[in-house]
Amino acid sequence: MGFIALVALLAPAPVATADRQQDEDRRSVIVLPGAKGAEGITAGEGSTFYAGDLVTGDIFRGDIRKGTAKKFIDVPNGRMAVGMKADTRNDLLFVAGGPAGTAYVYDTDDGKTVKTYQLTTKEAFINDVALTDHGAWFTNSRRGELYFIPVDDDGDLGTVRTLALKGPAADTSKQFNLNGIAYSRDARRLVVAHSGNQALYTVSPRTGASAEIKGVKVPNVDGVLVKGDTVWAVQNMSNQISRLRVNFHESTAKLREVITSPHFNIPTTAALFDDTLAAVNAKFGVPNAKTFEVVTVDAHTSATK
Numbered sequence: 001m002g003f004i005a006l007v008a009l010l011a012p013a014p015v016a017t018a019d020r021q022q023d024e025d026r027r028s029v030i031v032l033p034g035a036k037g038a039e040g041i042t043a044g045e046g047s048t049f050y051a052g053d054l055v056t057g058d059i060f061r062g063d064i065r066k067g068t069a070k071k072f073i074d075v076p077n078g079r080m081a082v083g084m085k086a087d088t089r090n091d092l093l094f095v096a097g098g099p100a101g102t103a104y105v106y107d108t109d110d111g112k113t114v115k116t117y118q119l120t121t122k123e124a125f126i127n128d129v130a131l132t133d134h135g136a137w138f139t140n141s142r143r144g145e146l147y148f149i150p151v152d153d154d155g156d157l158g159t160v161r162t163l164a165l166k167g168p169a170a171d172t173s174k175q176f177n178l179n180g181i182a183y184s185r186d187a188r189r190l191v192v193a194h195s196g197n198q199a200l201y202t203v204s205p206r207t208g209a210s211a212e213i214k215g216v217k218v219p220n221v222d223g224v225l226v227k228g229d230t231v232w233a234v235q236n237m238s239n240q241i242s243r244l245r246v247n248f249h250e251s252t253a254k255l256r257e258v259i260t261s262p263h264f265n266i267p268t269t270a271a272l273f274d275d276t277l278a279a280v281n282a283k284f285g286v287p288n289a290k291t292f293e294v295v296t297v298d299a300h301t302s303a304t305k
Helices: 003-010 014-028
Strands: 029-031 041-043 048-052 059-063 068-073 084-087 092-096 102-107 113-118 126-132 135-140 145-150 161-164 178-184 189-194 199-203 210-212 221-227 230-235 240-247 252-259 267-273 276-281 293-298
Touching: 014 293, 029 068, 041 084, 041 267, 041 276, 048 068, 048 084, 084 126, 092 126, 092 135, 102 126, 102 145, 135 178, 178 230, 189 221, 199 221, 230 252, 230 267
Parallel strands: 126 178, 178 221, 221 267
Antiparallel strands: 029 293, 041 048, 048 059, 059 068, 084 092, 092 102, 102 113, 126 135, 135 145, 145 161, 178 189, 189 199, 199 210, 221 230, 230 240, 240 252, 267 276, 276 293
8 A cells, every 4th residue: 555545544534524513513503493583591400501582482492512402482472582590499480571571480390381570561671680599680671670589498489579779770871771680699799781881780689789890891781690700791792702800899890801703693691501601692683584593602712612
């Protein structure tokens, strides 16, 4: 056998390389089959995620590890699904209902509606959800207030209460104001994103007092995640996620990294799975968008998973 033939025999097969790349692409871009829109995503048990159809309100369930998704809940007509969070301890899924001023709670075992809440009958765009050990908080992009649905130790839902905000987070002078929300257990504070002000604020869940997290600007900020002193801010029209280190005691932050992906197409919210972020593409303003998908990226680098 000649030298050239021997080299050719020992060289990696192009087909295998292509197969590996296709497998990586399949896992990093997970299509929500039949979705007419997208906006919210949340982590469930293990590698399970839930994502919502913004237009129809339907809920998809998928697996980050397998790179698969399918429709899980076919909701009644007239609902929307904006931000969402899964309470894995009580098998509940909390979903923000948008301009109807509503919140929906679903059973993640059987997909049934557990309860529908009318959070407000005034100006409303119920946008996103954060979980604490005692219940779920919702933002309203049209009003300077938050809404809390308590959950007791048995998983029973309580009566909604409204928290009027004080300070800069209460600003409603822009067309679109409060957006994403997360909870810091270490700081015992809520973190809210304000799209109009390109800012993040901390909020006391007890008094509603707010303070700006200084040192960073986050244009087009949408959903937020918190883990320890790290905040991930999804910036939709910027097609990026900023990873910040936050000093909650001083209410300051530093930009540590900008996470990007060639597969981002107006990401709005994200869920965290160990070292992986799963962000959903909303494709706002994209003409004739045919598919909507979840994109996975490394939570600490700009490389796609």
